[in-house]
Amino acid sequence: MRTSISRISALGAALVAAVGLTACGGGGQDSPTALVVAPGAVVARVGDTAITGATLSHWISVLNQEAATHGSGSSLALQHQALSFLVSAAWLIGEAADRGQAVSGTEVDRRFQQKSRESFPGGEHELDEFLKGTGQTVADLKLKIGVELASARMLRALKSSEPGVSATQVAAYYQQNKSRFEIHERRDVELVEVKTEAAAKQAKKEIEGGKSIAKMSPYRETIERYSGVGGPAAPRIEAAIFAAKPNVLTGPLKLHYVYSVFVFRRAAPAVQKPLAEVEGSIRAQLLTEQHQRTITEFADALERRWTPQTDCRPGFVVRQCRQYKGPQPSTPEDPFTLD
Numbered sequence: 001m002r003t004s005i006s007r008i009s010a011l012g013a014a015l016v017a018a019v020g021l022t023a024c025g026g027g028g029q030d031s032p033t034a035l036v037v038a039p040g041a042v043v044a045r046v047g048d049t050a051i052t053g054a055t056l057s058h059w060i061s062v063l064n065q066e067a068a069t070h071g072s073g074s075s076l077a078l079q080h081q082a083l084s085f086l087v088s089a090a091w092l093i094g095e096a097a098d099r100g101q102a103v104s105g106t107e108v109d110r111r112f113q114q115k116s117r118e119s120f121p122g123g124e125h126e127l128d129e130f131l132k133g134t135g136q137t138v139a140d141l142k143l144k145i146g147v148e149l150a151s152a153r154m155l156r157a158l159k160s161s162e163p164g165v166s167a168t169q170v171a172a173y174y175q176q177n178k179s180r181f182e183i184h185e186r187r188d189v190e191l192v193e194v195k196t197e198a199a200a201k202q203a204k205k206e207i208e209g210g211k212s213i214a215k216m217s218p219y220r221e222t223i224e225r226y227s228g229v230g231g232p233a234a235p236r237i238e239a240a241i242f243a244a245k246p247n248v249l250t251g252p253l254k255l256h257y258v259y260s261v262f263v264f265r266r267a268a269p270a271v272q273k274p275l276a277e278v279e280g281s282i283r284a285q286l287l288t289e290q291h292q293r294t295i296t297e298f299a300d301a302l303e304r305r306w307t308p309q310t311d312c313r314p315g316f317v318v319r320q321c322r323q324y325k326g327p328q329p330s331t332p333e334d335p336f337t338l339d
Contacts, residue, residue, distance in 0.1 A: 035079075035315040035316065036053075036057075037053035037313070038053055039052065039053050039054035039057070040052055040053065040054065041053045041313075042313070043056050043083065043312065043313045043316040044056075044083060044086070044087060044310065044311065044312040044313065044316060044321065045310070045311045046087055046090035046091065046094065046306065046309060046310050047090070047094055047306075047309045049090045049094065051083070051086050051087070051090070055086065056079070056082055056083055056086065056316075058137075058140075059082035059083075059085065059086060059140075060075075060078050060079055060082045061135055062082075062134065062135040062136055062140070063078040063081055063082055064078055065134065065135040066134070079316070080318050083312075083316060083318050084318045084319070084320065087310055087318065087320045087321070088320065089143060089144075089147050091302060091306045091310075091320070092147050092150055092151055092154075093146060093147060093150055094306070095150075095154065095302060095305075095306070096150035096151075096153060096154055097150075099154060099157065101150060101153035101154050101157060102150070103146050103149040103150050103153070107149060108142050108145050108146045108149065109142070111145050111148075111149060112138070112141060112142055112145055115145070154298075158291075158294050158295070158298055159291065159294075161294070162287075162290055162291060162294055163290075164287070164290075165283050165286040165287055165290065169286060170275075170279055170282045170283050170286065171275060173282050173285075173286060174275045174278065174279075174282060178272065181272065181273040181278050182270060182271070182272050182273070183224075183270065183271045183272075183273065184224050184225040184226050184270050185224070185225045185242070185267065185268065185269055185270045186222050186223065186224045186225070186267070186268040187222070187223050187225075187241055187242060187244075187264050187265075187266070187267050187268075188220065188221075188222050188264070188265045188266040188267075189220065189221055189222075189223060189241060189244075189262045189263065189264050189265065190213050190214060190217070190219070190220050190262060190263045190265060191217060191219045191220070191221065191260050191261070191262040192207075192213060192216050192217040192219070192260060192261050192262070193217070193219060193255065193258040193259070193260045194258060194259055194260075195257075195258060195259070196259060197252055197254070197259050199259065200251060200252030200259035200260065200261055201252055203216060203252075203261055204249060204251060204252060204261045207249055207261065208249060213249070213261075213263055223238065223241050223242075225238065225242055225270075226238075237253070237255055240253055241262070241264060244262070244263075244264040245264070246264055246265065246266075246267070247263060247264070247265065248263065248264070249261060249262075249263055250262055250263070250264070303320075306320070307320060307321070307322050308322050309322075310322055311323070312324075
C-alpha cells in the first residue's frame with residue numbers, strides 16, 4: 001500500500017523509498033484493535049528518541065486520510081504502519097549519526113526549499129493545499145527529507161567500502177557460466193501460414209508445382225535453438241525446423257493456431273561469445289550482486305544493533321521492537337527500500 005505519504009514524489013520521489021510507511025508493518029501482536037494513549041505518553045523509544053502518543057496519532061491520521069480515499073486500512077494496521085515508519089526513521093537517522101553521516105538541519109532546510117520550488121511553482125499557497133490534502137505538516141516532509149539525505153550518505157559510504165570486482169573474478173564467472181554466453185544455432189526459414197490444414201496442403205501442392213514460396217508469403221523468421229519462445233508447442237516446432245534439410249519444403253505443420261509449410265534456407269552455427277565481449281556485462285552483474293550483499297549485511301547489522309534499543313509499550317509492538325515475538329522474515333529487509 002503506497003499512501004499519500006509516499007506521494008512525496010512531489011517533494012522528492014525517493015523520500016519514502018528510503019523508509020516506507022508499510023515497512024515492517026505486519027506483526028503488531030498485543031491487541032486486535034488500535035489503542036489510544038495520552039498525547040504525552042511514550043509508546044516507543046529508540047535509543048534516546050521517544051515516540052509519543054501525539055506523534056503516533058498524527059501519523060495514523062495521515063494514513064487514515066489516505067485509507068479513506070482508497071477505502072482500505074484498519075485502525076490497527078494503520079497504527080502498525082505509522083509506528084513502523086517512525087521506528088525505521090529513527091533507526092536510519094541514528095545509524096547515520098553514529099557512522100559520521102549525520103544530516104544537519106540547515107541541509108534539510110536547503111533541500112526542502114529546493115524541492116518546494118521544483119514541485120510547487122505556485123509557492124506557499126500550492127504547498128499549503130498539498131499539506132491540507134494529505135494531512136501532513138512541513139515538519140513531516142522535513143523528517144522524510146532528513147531520512148532521504150542520511151540514507152543517501154550511508155549508501156554512498158557502503159558503496160565506497162566495497163572492494164570491487166577483479167579480472168580474475170570475471171574470468172571465473174565466465175568459465176562457470178559459459179552456456180549463458182553462447183549464441184545458439186539459428187536457422188532462417190520462409191513460411192506460409194494459413195488457418196486450415198486443407199489450405200496448407202494446397203499451398204504445399206502449389207509450391208511443389210513451381211510457385212515461389214517467397215511470392216506466396218513474405219513471412220521470414222530466424223529461429224534460435226533452445227530459444228524457449230513459442231508456448232507449449234515450441235519444442236515440436238523447433239524440432240521440426242532444426243530437423244529440416246536446406247531448401248526442402250516441409251509441412252504442413254500446425255504452429256499454434258495456424259498451419260504452415262516452410263523452407264529452411266540458411267543456418268548460422270552456434271557461437272561462443274568471447275570473454276572480452278561480455279566482460280563488461282559480467283562485471284556489472286557481479287558489482288550489483290556485491291552491492292546487494294553489502295545492503296543485506298548492513299540491514300542485518302542494523303537490526304542486530306537497534307532492535308535491543310527499541311522498546312515498545314504493550315499494545316504498540318511492531319517487528320522492530322525488542323518485545324516482538326512473532327515470525328521473522330527469511331532475509332533482512334532492505335532498510336533503504338522498506339515499502
